[in-house]
Amino acid sequence: MQELSVQHSNGSYSIFVGNGIRFELHKYFNKSYSKIFIITDDTVEKLYLDDVRKGLSDYDFSHFIIPAGEESKHIDVYYEVQTKAIEIGLDRNALIIALGGGVVGDLAGFVAATFMRGIDYIQIPTTILAHDSSIGGKVAINHPLGKNLIGAFYPPVGVYYDMETLTSLSEREKRSGYAELIKEALISSDELFQDMLATKLASLEQEKLQTYLMAGIKVKQEIVEADEREQGVRSYLNLGHTLAHALEAELGYGNITHGEAVAIGLLFAIHVSEREYDCNLPFDKLKEWLTDNNYPLAAFTVDTEKIINHMKTDKKATKQRINMVLLKEPGKLNKEELTDETLQNHLDTFRKRLV
Structure with missing residues (x-):
């Protein structure tokens, strides 16, 4: 297991890199949450959603599945996720988990940044590409006229990089x-x-x-x-x-x-x-x-x-x-x-x- 800490204007968060992290996320939480909302795509869902659930059995959690691909960083998908968050009763003490690659991380992070003016979220990158997008707190969706034009600077409370998830990459x-x-x-x-x-x-x-x-x-x-x-x-x-x-x-x-x-x-x-x-x-x-x-x-x-x-x-x-x-x-x-x-x-x- 390797660990780095990233400092930002409101505090810091840790990046953990190792094997099997997805099975034991609860060990890394530094506070309790009223509810956990996992956002992932229809490819990662089949591979790793159940693994993550095993480490969250003591929590009340729900999930939302988006289509895999850049097209999901769209205002309509963003609105659908926000609607689901409201319907399941997410509150300001809830946690959003971004389980997937850069598209999932950007979308879920922007949802977290704007839901009730901002709630905690963590990144669980499952691609090599997401090592970049999951760190630094830049979250966004696309506009037909340009990429990432609608977004925010909003750091996660943690990044958990399970190297085992990279074995399934094409x-x-x-x-x-x-x-x-x-x-x-x-x-x-x-x-x-x-x-x-x-x-x-x-x-x-x-x-x-x-x-x-x-x-x-x-x-x-x-x-x-x-x-x-x-x-x-x-x-x-x-x-x-x-x-x-x-x-x-x-x-x-x-x-x-x-x-x-x-x-x-x-x-x-x-x-x-x-x-x-x-x-x-x-x-x-x-x-x-x-x-x-x-x-x-x-x-x-x-x-x-x-x-x-x-x-x-x-x-x-x-x-x-x-x-x-x-x-x-x-x-x-x-x-x-x-x-x-x-x-x-x-x-x-x-x-x-x-x-």
């Missing part, structure tokens, strides 16, 4: 999650980045995965503690996400996974960085690794003007000007404001490099 889900780990490696150091690229996902062992997860979690922990509300260095966690969110919005949520879009976005950020800073970065090495591990780079077939318009509605844009996190080298980042003309040029040249 190859596509592994790819999706590993892209965020690569992002954190680029934020951290060239050494960690090179180490992660030395791994082939098809043969990634659990012990090695846990090492990389802890490294990624520590990067996120340090940054969110330094900048809880994303006024400064926390924006570095958006590396690769300016294009990624635009791709998700344009292609339709769920048609490309978040991590697959981030992988393309990281390549684009490196491409732009090389051109803006006149430096040599590991574009070719990352592209080769992504290709070898079956990332869908061919998905970048979208219209340049449409992508730029999506970028302008992203929450990181200011006054319709596009901000991008760029790299001078792994571990050394900067934020730049780019004009439409500059972005169009970078997108056109990037498209040629992907062929």
Whole structure:
């Protein structure tokens, strides 16, 4: 069992990483709750809902099942969950449990943040990708015009990462999650980045995965503690996400996974960085690794003007000007404001490099 603590403006919460945690959640609660409301999706329900229930037999609990996939981060689903919470008599001393990946965590966290003006919730991530979204207290739902545009900063009271749940992931889900780990490696150091690229996902062992997860979690922990509300260095966690969110919005949520879009976005950020800073970065090495591990780079077939318009509605844009996190080298980042003309040029040249 490994444990980290994350400090925030109203206190702190712990992150536990280990095996079998889902069976004994009650051991980690530091207060009693009037009722527990589990939110999960129809994939995770079949795999782990009963396991979590076993550790909560002394509690009054209910659950709500959402369809798996990004489409569930929708205002209609959010309203349905809120209605269920009211109907079952949830009160301010209740606990919401987010059991699942990033979609479940974002939705359940936003429900918790807004139900009766805020009640406790915990995160039980069941994907690699959710190591990122479950930490830091950013919760949200999507709007057709942009990803995560409706949300809040609302930290959980605990994060419980059961490594055993990752054994059920598909190859596509592994790819999706590993892209965020690569992002954190680029934020951290060239050494960690090179180490992660030395791994082939098809043969990634659990012990090695846990090492990389802890490294990624520590990067996120340090940054969110330094900048809880994303006024400064926390924006570095958006590396690769300016294009990624635009791709998700344009292609339709769920048609490309978040991590697959981030992988393309990281390549684009490196491409732009090389051109803006006149430096040599590991574009070719990352592209080769992504290709070898079956990332869908061919998905970048979208219209340049449409992508730029999506970028302008992203929450990181200011006054319709596009901000991008760029790299001078792994571990050394900067934020730049780019004009439409500059972005169009970078997108056109990037498209040629992907062929």
